[in-house]
Amino acid sequence: MRLILFSSFLFFFIFLGCDPKGKVLEPEEEFELTAPSYFGSFNERIPEDNSFTSKGFELGRMLFYEKKLSGDNSMSCSSCHQQSKAFTDGKAFSPGIDGQEGEVSSMSLVNLLWAEHFTWNGKMQSVEDQSTEPIRNPIEMHETFDNAIQKLEDAGYNTLFQEAFETDEITEELIGKALAQFQRTLISSNSKYDQYLRGEYEPTQSERRGEQLFFTHPIPGQLRGGNCGDCHLGPLTSGAIDGFQGFHNNGLDNDENMDEGLMAVTGDEKDKGRFKTPSLRNIALTAPYMHDGRFESLEEVIEHYDNGIHQSSTLDILIIEGGNENQAPGERPQLFLTEQEKEDILAFLNMLTDEKFINNPQFSNPFENEND
């Protein structure tokens, strides 16, 4: 905004102070994106070659719910990313059109503007790339782009592409761009926690204690903490954005049993077992938990961090150095939370549910009542 304001001052200056010879630039029609300032800046995070337009957003929304993008016209992106479940599907592994299951759990789609390196192992660089992959993937939507594009053309999508991208030629790239535009609008910022941050909600004692515990790295004898906020950062409660800093080994398995994680992308042994730290926004709606959906409930997740950590050579340092009681070096790290503290953390996690987000009609299925 500062830049925009600045340029309007300059325009003013030119018009009044000098005789303008230049042409007045018409601003492009853009979909209005808003987010609380405590999420951090985002304008520069929108790719220059895929800025928002209302038409692009609307097209992306249709494609997100478009079953013609799957091999047998039975699935769309929304099959595994359902709005009512904060864009997850409630399953550990999601079966594709041929009934085959994937290897990781479908991720919640939320606040994607403040993220880079998508999927659990970070192999996708952009929302654009991530968006087209499941269409092609043989165990997901299992469709070729030639077929998918043909079906979209037959359904008359060319005009929509024309309006969104000034070309009526439907391509894989433009499908990805439209899907990305829609998904970047999936901003959740009206949970009880947000209302509290904006001074509109008075949290219960338990929620307040839970927030403190969530964001506190414990120091034995000095500070009690749940050690969550070291990885789930700030109000976004998601991982660090830059590079692979937001990828952590959170002690799910020992060296022998652990999944590759980030190592599949970087080839580096030190990255084995490191997975993307997901946003905890709407976490109460996105069970089961972890990349493989191994935990059914948030209580189990809290138990894991409290007393279920597995030692390994890549276990995150901030977990090793994070307990409420002193432990001998090399001992299996534990948090030593009390039952009340676990309840408080759970209360805070429940504050992250955003009813407005999961009921926002702008994000819902535009074909509802048509082909369902």
Place this chain on the structure above:
Amino acid sequence: MKTIKPLFYILPFILFACGDDIEETASLELEFIHKSGNENFEYGKTYTNKAGNEFSLRLWRTYISEIRLIKSDEEVYAIPESYHLIEPTNANKFRLNLDQIPSGNYKAIRFYVGVVGDENLSAEIVGDLDPSNNMAWNWTTGYKFIRMDGEFQDKEENRRGVVVHIGTEVNLKAQVFEFDQNINFAGDNNKLEFELDLLEAFQNPNTIDFEVLSDFQFNNEADLIGENYEEGFVKLIE
């Protein structure tokens, strides 16, 4: 980025068509070179501190704020919105470009290691202050001024963390660098080089032995690191 472009078209127009009373300005590049003693710093590389611990880092970020340039006539130029997050992004270097500095003779530069003022306790985005950048605790506590995440192997060969998250007002440390002789900043090719020395965070005056203490976050021990980076951690290279 789109909003920037019109500026480029307009700026020359203003400068040439209407600019008669615009003060002459210079730009100044500050380069921060991350070192560990005499070595160029690298993530993941093992270094030995004064206590003899062998350690490596996976993250090292430093906030500096309120950069002031002092002219030879004592006039002070304050960089606006001066909150800068310094990290080894370009190999071990970080470049900070300061534009629109009044041209002239300068005798010193000063800034703080840390985040000065009420902005530290706010979620507003000012300069490089950004609640989503992995440096904020929260806005009743403020930002981490220095963040180092790393590890070392102790005598029993256990993997242990080196966690340095230092903030709070007591650890806000003023840095003043007087130039050997006045420097004339004019035009675009002005540069000052600084070194940040990792090892200095763990020595002078407090020699830190990770076997005894390796977790410095918001505790009394954190202030020991603060005392260490007050002097010698940032050096001006002339």
